[in-house]
Amino acid sequence: MNYWYYFWIANFILAGSTFAIITVIVLVRGLGDLRQMLTNLRSEVQPPQ
Amino acid sequence: MIATHFSPLDWLIVVVYLFLTLATGLYGRKFIGGISDFLVAGRELGTFIGIATLAATEIGTVTFMYYAELGYKTGYASFVNGLIAGLVMIFIGRTGFIVRRLRAMRLMTVPEFFEVKFSRRLRVFTGVLVATGGVLNMGVFLRVEGTFLAIISGISLNHVKAVMTCILLLELVYTVLGGMVSIVITDFIQYVALSIGTILVTIWSVHAAGLPRMYESVRQTMGLGGFSPFANPNYGLAYVIFQVLIWLAVHTCWQTTAMRTFSTRSPEISRRVFSWTGFIYLGRGMMPMMWGIAALALLGPNQNSIEAMPRMLATVLPSGVLGLVVAGMLAATMSVNSSYLLGWSSIIAQDIILPLRHRPLSSRQQVVLNRTANLFVSAFVMVWGLWYTLPGPTYFYLNMTASIYLSGTLVSVIGGLFWNRANTLGGYMAMSGGAIATIAFFAFKTPASYAGLGAFILAGIGMVVGSFLGKRTQRSPALSGKSPPAS
Numbered sequence: 001m002n003y004w005y006y007f008w009i010a011n012f013i014l015a016g017s018t019f020a021i022i023t024v025i026v027l028v029r030g031l032g033d034l035r036q037m038l039t040n041l042r043s044e045v046q047p048p049q
Numbered sequence: 050m051i052a053t054h055f056s057p058l059d060w061l062i063v064v065v066y067l068f069l070t071l072a073t074g075l076y077g078r079k080f081i082g083g084i085s086d087f088l089v090a091g092r093e094l095g096t097f098i099g100i101a102t103l104a105a106t107e108i109g110t111v112t113f114m115y116y117a118e119l120g121y122k123t124g125y126a127s128f129v130n131g132l133i134a135g136l137v138m139i140f141i142g143r144t145g146f147i148v149r150r151l152r153a154m155r156l157m158t159v160p161e162f163f164e165v166k167f168s169r170r171l172r173v174f175t176g177v178l179v180a181t182g183g184v185l186n187m188g189v190f191l192r193v194e195g196t197f198l199a200i201i202s203g204i205s206l207n208h209v210k211a212v213m214t215c216i217l218l219l220e221l222v223y224t225v226l227g228g229m230v231s232i233v234i235t236d237f238i239q240y241v242a243l244s245i246g247t248i249l250v251t252i253w254s255v256h257a258a259g260l261p262r263m264y265e266s267v268r269q270t271m272g273l274g275g276f277s278p279f280a281n282p283n284y285g286l287a288y289v290i291f292q293v294l295i296w297l298a299v300h301t302c303w304q305t306t307a308m309r310t311f312s313t314r315s316p317e318i319s320r321r322v323f324s325w326t327g328f329i330y331l332g333r334g335m336m337p338m339m340w341g342i343a344a345l346a347l348l349g350p351n352q353n354s355i356e357a358m359p360r361m362l363a364t365v366l367p368s369g370v371l372g373l374v375v376a377g378m379l380a381a382t383m384s385v386n387s388s389y390l391l392g393w394s395s396i397i398a399q400d401i402i403l404p405l406r407h408r409p410l411s412s413r414q415q416v417v418l419n420r421t422a423n424l425f426v427s428a429f430v431m432v433w434g435l436w437y438t439l440p441g442p443t444y445f446y447l448n449m450t451a452s453i454y455l456s457g458t459l460v461s462v463i464g465g466l467f468w469n470r471a472n473t474l475g476g477y478m479a480m481s482g483g484a485i486a487t488i489a490f491f492a493f494k495t496p497a498s499y500a501g502l503g504a505f506i507l508a509g510i511g512m513v514v515g516s517f518l519g520k521r522t523q524r525s526p527a528l529s530g531k532s533p534p535a536s
Contacts, residue, residue: 004126011335019333030100032095033095033096037090037093037233
């Protein structure tokens with residue numbers, strides 16, 4: 001029982017910390033991706049004259 | 050009335066958040082030029098915005114509710130669900146299994162694959178199964194989400210129905226107007242809000258209950274079954290195998306997830322998105338399960354299992370934090386519902402109505418048709434959510450409604466991509482076999498693991514037998530991934 005418990009707690013700590021780290025990375029780098037996406041879409045919807 | 054710390058400050062946070070979401074969602078409508086912008090955001094997703102939208106789409110209040118319910122009922126053993134979901138996604142990301150080839154085909158919906166590989170009629174047949182399973186799956190979201198909001202805010206369930214209807218209409222407005230572009234923009238904000246909410250709740254609930262008390266509660270209530278998935282009567286080996294298969298199918302063939310694969314800039318980016326998001330999926334499962342275990346420790350084992358987690362949060366979280374958490378949960382709700390609305394209505398429009406028409410529609414007309422289908426799906430979800438009563442734990446219901454088509458679809462997609470012999474008859478038999486086994490779950494109350502595993506086995510047998518009995522299908526050049534866009 002204890003082995004399972006420690007196994008799950010280790011998994012939980014790993015899962016929680018990677019979740020938090022990836023959130024920060026996505027927050028920082030996702031904004032650039034979003035801008036790029038909107039710029040590309042705008043150029044498709046309104047082609048240059 | 051339930052005791053809660055929810056105050057006017059919390060309501061203010063929630064209302065400001067909702068207006069912010071609506072405004073950004075409406076901004077997206079400017080970028081809709083045609084059907085590929087509306088359904089797959091012009092295939093312009095980069096890696097990190099891809100991670101945000103995929104994670105936000107598949108993390109909703111309903112996700113927190115059913116995973117917390119599993120934690121409350123099955124203790125630490127429930128973590129096996131989160132572990133499998135995450136590991137299977139990481140495997141797909143590392144290998145590019147299925148997703149890389151699907152992305153290379155430049156599809157917009159999963160059933161579209163069936164026309165490219167098999168036949169137009171099989172595409173329509175698959176479209177009907179996908180739409181049925183998907184809409185039934187989504188049908189219970191409002192009820193579960195409403196239960197959460199009622200308990201945590203302390204308002205009556207009748208008022209919550211009105212609030213949930215307003216939120217659905219709000220999502221509908223920006224989904225109908227801006228399609229996938231609006232969804233991606235709002236998903237980014239929603240991903241940040243829901244992640245902060247998830248982390249806050251995890252820290253608060255573990256701190257309030259304490260790890261030793263949580264361990265003792267699970268041990269006393271469930272014994273070894275609360276820790277080992279192989280000793281728990283709800284799980285076992287058949288269940289583990291079923292979970293591996295269902296998650297393989299969900300990550301590759303579930304329409305809302307597949308739409309993210311189709312929306313990325315390249316097959317390589319889609320692979321990368323899955324590699325990263327797999328780690329998020331580990332936390333997506335295990336953190337809310339921990340909330341359920343904290344509820345067990347703090348409230349005891351005699352609560353209504355689906356209500357235990359929000360009841361615990363309503364009493365543990367202070368005012369202010371509660372508003373942030375509810376805003377985070379609403380963010381999760383809106384990102385899931387808007388994506389699901391778009392996903393299932395796109396199937397009805399693109400894979401059922403369009404192929405049955407004699408004359409094709411222009412790209413603009415397809416956008417209008419998809420918007421009309423959005424309205425239809427919303428109306429159904431509202432009605433179904435109000436009167437349907439779940440036959441068991443929410444997680445098992447969602448698994449089974451997904452299995453209606455996922456088992457046959459996964460088998461057909463693998464056959465279509467990797468087996469030259471796979472043909473249209475095999476596709477029909479795989480889809481029918483998977484659906485029949487799943488319907489048996491509802492009709493004969495078969496345990497979810499056996500019905501689910503049976504669905505995949507029947508679908509596999511159907512594909513092999515049908516492919517050997519039927520005529521060979523001509524392999525389309527689009528399958529190489531080097532063909533011009535299908536649409």
